[in-house]
Amino acid sequence: MDCGHIESLALAPTGRHVLVGVDRQAEEMDRSPLAGLPPCGGARFQLLRLDLESGNTQIVPGEQDTWIQAW
Secondary structure (H helix, E strand, O other): OOOOEEEEEEEOOOOOEEEEEEEOOOOHHHOOOOOOOOOOOOOOEEEEEEEOOOOOEEEOOOOOOOOOOOO
């Protein structure tokens, strides 16, 4: 991930995948120093599915919110 602000993480019950909620248009004052990457532009929010074994990332299709409640 080279831009945006990580808002939330949720680990799959199997432990292999994680969902990452990203605010792609967060301004500098909204980003924490640990996840403070520049804004991306485009869609405001994005939900990514990260495979922890292979490192592959997939964008979850559809309109998303950055706050993940559960897998």
